[in-house]
Amino acid sequence: MRVAVECQSPLLQKSLELFLTKYLSASKKCDIIIRDETCLGDERCFYVGSEAEADLQKPFSKSQLILALEKKYNELYGRDEEEAMEIKKEYEEEESMDFSILQKRIEFLTQEYQANILRAVKAFYEK
Numbered sequence: 001m002r003v004a005v006e007c008q009s010p011l012l013q014k015s016l017e018l019f020l021t022k023y024l025s026a027s028k029k030c031d032i033i034i035r036d037e038t039c040l041g042d043e044r045c046f047y048v049g050s051e052a053e054a055d056l057q058k059p060f061s062k063s064q065l066i067l068a069l070e071k072k073y074n075e076l077y078g079r080d081e082e083e084a085m086e087i088k089k090e091y092e093e094e095e096s097m098d099f100s101i102l103q104k105r106i107e108f109l110t111q112e113y114q115a116n117i118l119r120a121v122k123a124f125y126e127k
Contacts, residue, residue: 001073003046004030012036012048012058019062023069032072046072 002025007013016034017024027033032046038053039045046069048056056068 001032001069002030003032003034003069005034007034007036007048009036016048016065019065020069031077032069034069043076 001023003020003023004025004027005013005016005020006027007016020034025031031044033039033042033044034046034048036048038047038049046055048054048058048060050058055072056065060068
């Protein structure tokens with residue numbers, strides 16, 4: 001899935017670009033164009049707004065955005081269920097890998113902090 005972002009709001013533009021870094025593409029080569037204003041006549045258009053007719057209503061999370069984009073992509077290009085599940089599984093694995101890296105970093109910092117405290121306590125009582 002290739003996505004282009006064309007928003008009037010600079011904040012929404014940057015947020016969407018950060019959420020979709022691995023999906024970003026030029027507007028001429030993309031499958032879906034995300035906009036923050038209604039667009040008529042372009043079936044590739046994905047409208048993000050506060051209105052009920054929006055494809056994705058604000059506020060939204062990264063996972064809601066990805067799922068809504070996958071749904072739109074499936075509607076446009078008719079992906080089968082098995083392929084859609086495979087993409088979802090890849091996305092979930094990426095997020096879990098990021099969490100494991102964070103968890104290891106926290107464990108390392110905690111152990112380092114504990115060693116520093118023990119060193120300080122030993123130094124205090126050895127005097």
